Amino acid sequence: SNIVSGERLASSLTFGQFVKAIASFLAPYIAMWGATQAIPSLGMGWRVLFPVYMVIAVIAILWLSGTSIREEKEEGRPSTFGECLALLGKPFIFLCFLGIMCHVGIDVGTNTTAPKILMERLGMTLADAGFATSLYFIFRTAGCFLGAFILQKMAPRTFFGISVLCMLAAMVGLFVFHEKTMIYICIALIGFGNSNIFPVIFSQALLAMPQKKNEVSGLMIMGLFGGTVFQIAMGLASDAVGQSGAVAVMTVGVVYLFFYMLRMKR
Template sequence: MGFVDVVGISTSYVQKDFGLSDSVANLLPMMVFLWFAVFSVPTGLLMNKIGRKNTVLLSMVITIVAMLVPLLAYSYGVILFAFALLGIGNTILQVSLNPLVANVVVKEQLTSRLTLGQFLKAISSFLGPVIAGFAAASLGNWKLLFPIFAVIIFLSSLWLWFTPIPHDEKVEQTTSFGAAFSLLKDNSVLLLFLGILFVVGADVGMNMATPKFLMERIGLPLEQAGLGTSLYFAARTAGALTGAILLARFAAMRFFKFSMMAAIAAMIVLLFSYSMVLVLVMVSIIGFALANIFSILFSMALQKRPERGNEISGLMIMGVAGGAVLPPLMGLASDAIGQVGGMLVILLAMGYLLVTSCIVKVQE
């Protein structure tokens, strides 16, 4: 799942290679995350027909193809196509993988286990910019990270293929699109869906904007500024590991609220920071604070309607399309007033999440 986050550092390299503006370059993450809006609900219905494990395996095949495309040709159009495939594969993966986890853990441990999965995902996200920087500096081409990813996905596919999964039954009477979307009539499900849309948008936004902010505000070259993204994901990794422990003991929504308060405070300080150390510290706090929000929202949605787990999963992952909604808005704001404009868009998304943490708690 974490391989999709390589779009952040890839956007910076593609923008540099082809001399693109922020608004044009930000079409790359839009091309990735657009498909979460298109394929999420159909994937939830597909799981009913072929099972969760087979759906995960399908996603891995598509992702391997996506990783091989940039090796055949390199142009802006080809990269858009490759990342579209990556988005489609990752959409199918995220819809099917989280319910698959529910097949192998008890309900009381689901939030903690999904958070632990986010910890592993964050390790992948953290390593993406590092591998890209290593490929660029030592191997002479940043795109060599793609075959590395392809090999890892292939090995993961083999591992899953030979791993038995209990209770992965097909559903004989599948639901319709209308029935799946009708779940949004539940106010709690709707709030959780919008929450995922905004937290993914904020996460992708930080992934993209951190190197550009460091280049504009501090004057770092791209190769060094890209490590700011790795620091962000390193903080998310630490936050996810911490959350996996704390969420087994403390109320999820209270954890959610305090996390968003910390993230908003750090973002406000970041907007007025001109010291590299202070910028990196604030970026780390934001990454740490956002690390567990996705898994909290997702697990609450699954527990809200466990008998409709496949459809709920499809709806929630459709919210990942927030990664396609916020970056274009950030690009327009950045072209207008600089990278601070993009950060302000992220701040607005964080404000919604804080409000959501209060509303959902009241409803429960």
């Protein structure tokens, strides 16, 4: 937020998500190549993934440390932990916090549930059903890349609405369809739809309270624990009624995001 203007913040954050999605998408392939000795693994096998990402991370840290950024000076004293949490008392900030929880819950939930749906309905093996996770990340990566450009031309609220409708249609499809192709289409729609939710909510929260950007940023990141909350609920639901129960829990998160969209600024 110190190096891009407010109207381009969502687009810039989305491009950052695109880079992050590349890392998520490539991780299993780097691990696989290391395990099969297709790349020099120095005896580490699949664990070669860790030094590869470590080197990239160190390069990024050194590059960033050498970059000159003029940060805005904070006015007044730093907020305490309690004062940061107190910001959740602001209605819109609280809505953003819940939105981040839903986004991460859907993200983690799709990764764990998509293969199980294929195994439950089509009798696929875990090895074959695992492609569903890669498919999700392919479309999530593509969505982040396209979103970085779309958000420069389209209002965040409009694009957010399109993304939520994609996910809502996909959730309905996961309840109805039992054909592999249709299930794959639904997974792809969730990947594309969920790709731009985080940066839009994050930017909306920062722009809502620019004088408390650090504190708001911390609260939004804390919302990542939504992945844990959703997993517990999805586990209980799937144990009770099968994978359709897990889909129902994710659908609640999508419906909330639709409600959140109605509260966003135009």
